[in-house]
Structures are given as C-alpha cells and as structure tokens.
Amino acid sequence: MSDVHVHRVQPAWKKSALIDNDTYLKWYADSVKNPDKFWGKHGKRIDWFKPFTKVKNTSFNGKVSIKWFEDGQTNVSYNCIDRHLKKRGDQTAIIWEGDNPYDDRKITYNELYAHVCRFANVLKKHGVKKGDRVTIYMPMIPETAYAMLACTRLGAIHSVVFGGFSPDALAGRIDDCKSTIVVTADEGLRGGKPIPLKDNTDKAIDIAAKAGTKVEKVVVVRRTGGKTGWVPGRDVWYHDEAATVKADCKPEKMKAEDPLFILYTSGSTGKPKGVLHTTAGYLVYVSMTHQYVFDYHDGDIYWCTADVGWVTGHSYIVYGPLANGATTLMFEGVPNYPSQSRFWDVIDKHKVNIFYTAPTALRALMGAGDGYVKKTSRKSLRVLGTVGEPINPEAWEWYFNVVGNAKVPIVDTWWQTETGGILITPLPGATDLKAGSATRPFFGVKPQLVNGDGTALEGAADGNLCIADSWPGQMRTVYGDHDRFVQTYFSTYKGKYFTGDGCRRDADGYYWITGRVDDVINVSGHRMGTAEVESALVSHDKVSEAAVVGYPHDIKGQGIYCYVTLMAGAASSEDLRKELVAHVRKEIGAIATPDKIQFAPGLPKTRSGKIMRRILRKIAEDDYGALGDTSTLADPAVVDDLVANRQNKR
Numbered sequence: 001m002s003d004v005h006v007h008r009v010q011p012a013w014k015k016s017a018l019i020d021n022d023t024y025l026k027w028y029a030d031s032v033k034n035p036d037k038f039w040g041k042h043g044k045r046i047d048w049f050k051p052f053t054k055v056k057n058t059s060f061n062g063k064v065s066i067k068w069f070e071d072g073q074t075n076v077s078y079n080c081i082d083r084h085l086k087k088r089g090d091q092t093a094i095i096w097e098g099d100n101p102y103d104d105r106k107i108t109y110n111e112l113y114a115h116v117c118r119f120a121n122v123l124k125k126h127g128v129k130k131g132d133r134v135t136i137y138m139p140m141i142p143e144t145a146y147a148m149l150a151c152t153r154l155g156a157i158h159s160v161v162f163g164g165f166s167p168d169a170l171a172g173r174i175d176d177c178k179s180t181i182v183v184t185a186d187e188g189l190r191g192g193k194p195i196p197l198k199d200n201t202d203k204a205i206d207i208a209a210k211a212g213t214k215v216e217k218v219v220v221v222r223r224t225g226g227k228t229g230w231v232p233g234r235d236v237w238y239h240d241e242a243a244t245v246k247a248d249c250k251p252e253k254m255k256a257e258d259p260l261f262i263l264y265t266s267g268s269t270g271k272p273k274g275v276l277h278t279t280a281g282y283l284v285y286v287s288m289t290h291q292y293v294f295d296y297h298d299g300d301i302y303w304c305t306a307d308v309g310w311v312t313g314h315s316y317i318v319y320g321p322l323a324n325g326a327t328t329l330m331f332e333g334v335p336n337y338p339s340q341s342r343f344w345d346v347i348d349k350h351k352v353n354i355f356y357t358a359p360t361a362l363r364a365l366m367g368a369g370d371g372y373v374k375k376t377s378r379k380s381l382r383v384l385g386t387v388g389e390p391i392n393p394e395a396w397e398w399y400f401n402v403v404g405n406a407k408v409p410i411v412d413t414w415w416q417t418e419t420g421g422i423l424i425t426p427l428p429g430a431t432d433l434k435a436g437s438a439t440r441p442f443f444g445v446k447p448q449l450v451n452g453d454g455t456a457l458e459g460a461a462d463g464n465l466c467i468a469d470s471w472p473g474q475m476r477t478v479y480g481d482h483d484r485f486v487q488t489y490f491s492t493y494k495g496k497y498f499t500g501d502g503c504r505r506d507a508d509g510y511y512w513i514t515g516r517v518d519d520v521i522n523v524s525g526h527r528m529g530t531a532e533v534e535s536a537l538v539s540h541d542k543v544s545e546a547a548v549v550g551y552p553h554d555i556k557g558q559g560i561y562c563y564v565t566l567m568a569g570a571a572s573s574e575d576l577r578k579e580l581v582a583h584v585r586k587e588i589g590a591i592a593t594p595d596k597i598q599f600a601p602g603l604p605k606t607r608s609g610k611i612m613r614r615i616l617r618k619i620a621e622d623d624y625g626a627l628g629d630t631s632t633l634a635d636p637a638v639v640d641d642l643v644a645n646r647q648n649k650r
C-alpha cells in the first residue's frame with residue numbers, strides 16, 4: 001500500500017465478517033464479468049410474487065433505458081414487513097429515540113405490520129391508488145416510516161420532503177409531481193425547538209394552488225399537540241382516521257419497474273429534479289449493500305443518523321435495514337442536545353452495534369472535545385460509517401481513534417440520491433482502510449475516470465468520475481422529464497453515467513472523491529444547487545443579479561458565498577445583508593442560509609455574458625493570487641473591486 005494513512009484489516013474484524021478480501025475480489029470479478037448471473041442470484045434475496053426470468057436490460061446510449069428484473073412482481077412493504085413475521089414478529093423493527101432523551105419507543109415487526117396496514121387503509125379511504133403521488137413532510141417519528149411503507153403497500157409513489165424545507169420549496173415539489181395529498185405532523189421537535197410543519201404545509205398548499213395543483217387532503221399526525229390552523233373537510237387527524245380502519249391491508253402486486261418513490265435533489269441548473277426510483281432493483285440493491293457494507297448480522301442494532309428526508313434515510317434507515325429484518329434506530333433530535341454526548345449516550349443506551357453518520361457532525365463533535373466521547377462506553381460498536389461528503393483525514397482519524405478506540409472499521413461510503421445505494425465503499429473485514437478514501441467499488445459497480453474530453457484514464461489518475469454500466473439501484477428517470485435525465489447524466493460523456501464528482505484513483509486502485517466539479521455545493525452534507533440560491537436572491541426586489549459559490553468551511557465542509565449586485569438606486573447596508581439572508585431562508589429553508597454576502601458593483605463575465613465562476617470561487621476562498629487568466633473578461637476591472645471587498649479574509 002502506497003499511502004501513509006493505512007489501517008489494515010484487524011484480525012477481530014475478519015473473525016465475524018461476512019466477506020473476506022479473497023471473496024470480495026472473486027465476487028467483484030464475477031459481478032462485472034457476468035452481471036446477469038450475479039444479479040440473477042442476488043435478486044432472489046427478496047421475495048417475489050412472480051419470479052423474474054430476465055435480469056438486466058439496460059442501455060446508457062441514445063434514449064437511455066434502465067430495466068432490472070423487469071418481468072418479476074413483488075411488493076416493497078411485503079418484503080420489509082410481512083415476510084419477517086413468522087420468524088421475527090416479536091423482534092424490534094424500529095427503536096425510536098425522541099428529541100427528549102426520556103422519550104423513546106420500540107416497535108416490533110408485528111406492530112409495524114398493524115401500523116403500516118392502518119396507514120395504508122387511511123390513505124386508501126381518502127382515494128389513494130397505485131401510481132398516485134403522496135407528499136410526506138414529516139419529522140423523524142415512526143409514523144413517517146409507516147406512511148412511506150403504506151404508500152409502497154398500495155403502490156402509491158411517495159415524495160418525502162425534508163422537514164427543514166420552506167413552504168415555497170415544499171410547494172414546488174408538490175406542484176412538480178401534481179400530488180393532491182400531503183401527510184404531515186402538527187409540529188416537529190429538534191433540539192427542544194418546535195418546527196411548524198402543519199403551518200408550513202398550509203402555506204405551501206396556497207402557493208401550490210396558485211401554480212395549478214390543488215391539494216385535496218392533508219393527513220396530520222399529532223406529535224407535539226401544538227396549535228395549528230385547520231381547514232375542515234381538507235384536514236384530518238391521523239389518529240381519528242386510523243381508529244376507523246382495519247389493521248390488515250393486502251399488498252399490491254407491483255411490477256419490478258413500477259415507480260417506488262420520487263426524491264427531489266439539486267443539480268447544477270434549474271429547479272430540483274424529481275429523481276425516480278423503481279421497485280425491485282432498488283430493494284435488491286439497498287438490502288444487499290446494507291448487509292455487506294455494514295457487515296450486518298441478525299440481531300445487530302443499527303443506527304443511521306440521517307433524516308428520512310434525504311436518500312440516506314430512505315435507503316439506510318427504512319428500506320435496506322427493514323428488508324433485512326434488522327432493528328433500525330430512528331433519531332428525532334440533533335447531535336448536541338441536550339449535550340455534545342448525545343450520539344454516544346444513545347449508542348450506550350440502546351447498545352448500538354453499527355453507527356452511520358456524516359462528516360459534518362463528526363467535525364462539530366470533534367471540535368467540542370474528546371471528553372464528551374470518552375465519558376461514554378461505546379463498547380457495543382462494531383462498525384462505523386460515514387456518508388454525504390468527503391471526510392478529511394483528521395476527522396477520519398478522530399472517528400477511528402476516539403469514537404472507535406482504534407478497534408472498529410470505518411466504512412466511508414460514496415453514493416448519491418441518483419445511485420439509490422452505496423457504490424464505492426470498504427467492506428469491514430475485507431478492505432484495508434485509508435483515512436479519507438472511499439476505497440473500492442461495491443459488487444457490480446464499474447467506476448471510470450475520464451478527462452475533460454471523455455477519454456478513459458487507466459491506473460493512478462485524476463479525473464471526473466463516471467460509472468460505465470448500470471447497477472440495480474440506479475435512478476430510472478427524472479419524474480416527468482426523461483430528456484432532462486438523459487441530458488443531465490448521459491450527455492457529458494456519451495454512454496456513461498456522469499456523477500458530477502471529481503475523483504482520484506491511487507496506485508492501489510483506491511478511489512478518493514475530491515468533491516463536485518459542477519455548480520452543486522455540499523453544505524453540511526446537504527446538497528444544493530448554486531442556481532437555486534441565486535434564484536432565491538434575485539427574487540428579492542432590490543437584487544439585480546447574484547452569483548453563488550462554495551468555499552471551504554471547517555465544520556460544514558462548504559459554506560455559501562453570495563455575490564450580489566443591487567438594482568439601481570438600492571444601497572448596500574448591514575440591514576440589507578440580514579434581509580437577504582432571511583429572504584433565502586424563507587425561499588428555500590435554513591440549510592441554504594448564506595454564510596457570506598458580498599455586494600458587488602459588477603460580476604466578472606466573459607464577452608458572451610457568462611459569469612466566470614472560477615474567479616468567484618478563488619476570491620471566496622481568499623486565494624485571489626491564483627486567479628488565472630482574466631484576459632477574456634469583458635471588464636477585467638471588476639475583479640479588483642471584488643478582491644478589495646472580499647468577505648473571507650484569512
């Protein structure tokens with residue numbers, strides 16, 4: 001191994017591991033040589049109502065078509081619940097840990113069955129059928145998982161919208177998929193503070209109505225008992241409705257390629273895209289990755305700290321673990337409430353064996369000092385994981401040495417909303433680890449590095465990360481806009497899926513993700529299009545033009561840096577700066593809060609009017625000595641003003 005930070009597989013990890021290195025190498029070779037045979041075998045890990053006879057039918061060329069197991073029939077909720085009942089009906093399926101540490105609940109698989117059936121029957125009573133879109137705008141409570149699984153039971157397509165998004169953002173997502181029913185809660189609770197989910201929903205419904213989508217029904221789960229508005233006839237309490245229906249509901253027979261869910265995600269241009277995942281391939285892929293990446297064994301207590309509003313919550317809180325009959329922990333709160341020990345306290349309280357979190361949380365907790373970790377035991381831990389953004393080697397080493405006492409492997413898992421599940425990752429017990437590298441591809445995944453003109457690079461190299469062939473968990477289309485799907489992912493490099501990430505491959509064949517190469521920024525693991533923040537800024541009546549870039553931020557990974565040009569007659573001031581920050585929060589949500597706003601008389605543009613973001617990024621990074629060639633600018637003088645008034649002086 002060529003790099004310094006190498007942590008070899010420890011004998012203890014090998015002892016219980018599902019996969020050793022030789023098995024990894026053999027399975028990987030088989031999986032890419034003969035995907036039909038490999039996935040034909042592993043496709044049987046889920047139960048089928050009608051077995052598939054075809055496995056892979058995919059093309060990354062032309063119109064792009066991706067089908068897996070296409071003639072089989074199955075149901076996701078059946079696989080996550082019903083098929084486990086005989087063996088593990090009384091086993092805990094979900095451990096819910098509330099925001100308040102004295103608030104928790106355990107739900108067995110038998111109970112999960114009853115809850116999900118009731119939820120499905122409530123949705124059915126209000127007219128939800130196969131193919132309908134159901135928007136779920138919920139806090140981290142078990143009812144959110146019930147609602148998702150209930151949709152899959154009926155064959156309805158859920159669209160979960162993160163509870164931190166604003167009414168405007170929620171409205172856009174409701175309208176895009178023409179969803180006429182919303183599931184929400186009175187309020188959420190995080191760090192002791194209520195979040196007005198129902199009030200936000202009411203506002204969003206008004207905005208969506210103006211855009212042309214009329215929401216007919218709102219199912220409201222009572223979480224805090226806080227006061228909310230109420231529209232009789234439209235709004236119903238979940239607990240009232242649940243009391244009127246049966247706790248049995250037959251799962252629909254779904255075709256493998258029937259839509260499962262839509263999840264909106266940010267790209268480099270335009271509005272967020274509705275990433276569409278379908279039924280069988282997704283479930284096979286997330287259950288298999290959940291088992292092997294986390295070295296999941298029957299009886300393990302597994303905790304992923306993500307929010308179900310993101311893909312990580314879909315695949316690795318709900319669908320992967322439940323398909324495997326696991327006990328999955330769902331956490332309502334935040335890492336620093338009531339103290340910076342919360343994560344480690346919860347691990348001890350519930351004897352968590354597998355813990356999966358984000359680098360931004362680790363960096364923040366690392367900053368709080370080791371004492372908060374060291375006063376807890378954490379001896380139940382067997383595997384640690386990270387996801388969402390590149391992890392810096394310092395945070396990796398801290399996670400390994402302080403949290404894991406140098407005894408527990410870390411899986412740094414690289415993947416995306418679009419990929420459905422983990423694509424590049426170590427396997428505990430098989431993969432020697434390097435701090436900061438996602439290491440090697442999962443079975444069936446063919447990463448390829450290409451240079452600017454699309455030439456595939458061999459051996460140790462630095463380039464843009466593509467995936468050369470399909471895997472079962474891949475997104476199938478952008479909801480309602482297949483052309484945008486083809487354009488976004490398959491047109492930059494013909495015949496390949498382009499991830500938008502830059503990446504280096506070292507001499508050992510290990511992959512090191514270097515971050516986005518497009519106009520997507522990653523703030524605390526939350527993905528955001530700079531274009532979305534720009535459009536929020538220019539919707540303010542004093543703003544004429546805006547350009548947004550990311551810059552390195554110690555805790556968040558990237559911070560949001562905005563260059564703003566004002567309308568003639570508008571004056572820059574501290575008050576206006578605050579007003580613009582509040583405006584962006586209102587338009588998108590708190591996750592998009594600008595860190596820096598620089599008022600600029602002009603932006604650096606080419607003669608054809610294109611903003612030169614490269615220059616703006618350099619100034620935001622306070623690295624303006626390396627601006628590169630500015631000779632193609634229409635007015636090179638604007639750069640001097642930008643440098644003089646930069647907001648991020650070191």
Ligand code: 6R9
Nearest residue numbers: 387388389390412413414415416417513527
């Ligand atoms: C699962 C998820 C995807 C983007 C992706 C990349 C970054 C995710 C990473 C990572 C380095 C890792 N990313 N995991 N970068 N190492 N282990 O996060 O999905 O929200 O769609 O974000 O996140 O840049 O392209 P999503």
